[in-house]
Amino acid sequence: MMLNRWQHGLLSLIILLGLIALITIACIRPAISFYQEKKQALITQQERLQRYQAAAAQKDELIPFYKQRLNETRDRQYFLPLMATSLAAAKLQEQVKSLLETHQGQLVSTQPVPAQAEGSFTPVKIRVHMKSDISTLLNVLYQLESSKPLAFIDNLQIQRVGASQKNNNRRKKLNIKPLDTRFDLKVYMLNNEAEH
Numbered sequence: 189m190m191l192n193r194w195q196h197g198l199l200s201l202i203i204l205l206g207l208i209a210l211i212t213i214a215c216i217r218p219a220i221s222f223y224q225e226k227k228q229a230l231i232t233q234q235e236r237l238q239r240y241q242a243a244a245a246q247k248d249e250l251i252p253f254y255k256q257r258l259n260e261t262r263d264r265q266y267f268l269p270l271m272a273t274s275l276a277a278a279k280l281q282e283q284v285k286s287l288l289e290t291h292q293g294q295l296v297s298t299q300p301v302p303a304q305a306e307g308s309f310t311p312v313k314i315r316v317h318m319k320s321d322i323s324t325l326l327n328v329l330y331q332l333e334s335s336k337p338l339a340f341i342d343n344l345q346i347q348r349v350g351a352s353q354k355n356n357n358r359r360k361k362l363n364i365k366p367l368d369t370r371f372d373l374k375v376y377m378l379n380n381e382a383e384h
Contacts, residue, residue: 266338268312268377274300276312276377280339284316284332284373291327293320301372309376317370319349325367332373342372 191199268276277300288295296317303311320328325346332339347368 264378265336267309268337268375270377270379273310273312273377276375277314280312280314280373280375283335284314284318284328287328287331288318288320288324291320291324291331293318293324293328303374305379306376308379310379311374311376313372313374315370315372317368319368321366325369337375340374342374344371345369 268279281298281300284298285295287293296319298317299315301313301315303313305311318325318328329341333341349366349368
């Protein structure tokens with residue numbers, strides 16, 4: 189079928205307008221999508237900022253409330269009783285040693301680390317070096333962080349000992365633990381001022 193000049197021009201115009209519309213949609217849609225994502229992210233950040241500002245505005249009311257809560261008996265279970273820091277560090281070392289014995293881990297060393305008082309709290313910190321397999325490590329870390337008083341693990345370093353498969357049987361015979369782990373363990377005691 190032959191198109192006359194007028195029909196040919198109209199068809200060309202329709203095709204041209206269709207291509208322009210497709211190109212426009214292809215260029216504008218990503219820009220609109222990008223704009224909407226950024227707008228949503230901005231709204232989320234503004235809501236978060238408002239929550240933080242509301243919390244900061246209540247600071248003067250909340251600090252006395254939390255200080256009062258520190259005096260409640262049930263909250264004291266999360267802290268070590270007040271004692272000399274060296275004695276508290278020794279108790280913490282004994283707790284780690286006992287946990288490793290229970291889970292067949294090998295304690296290489298523990299040593300107390302001096303720590304600065306933090307407001308109403310005195311931190312007690314020890315550095316632990318142990319050897320174990322992965323399941324023992326997971327059990328020990330879980331027990332430490334879920335026990336009372338609350339304990340915090342920091343600066344965790346795990347290295348694999350003897351990576352070759354050839355030495356695997358030899359390691360098992362000699363009972364060599366495949367993971368060498370070092371970490372800092374910290375618990376808190378309440379200062380005298382928080383006690384009253």
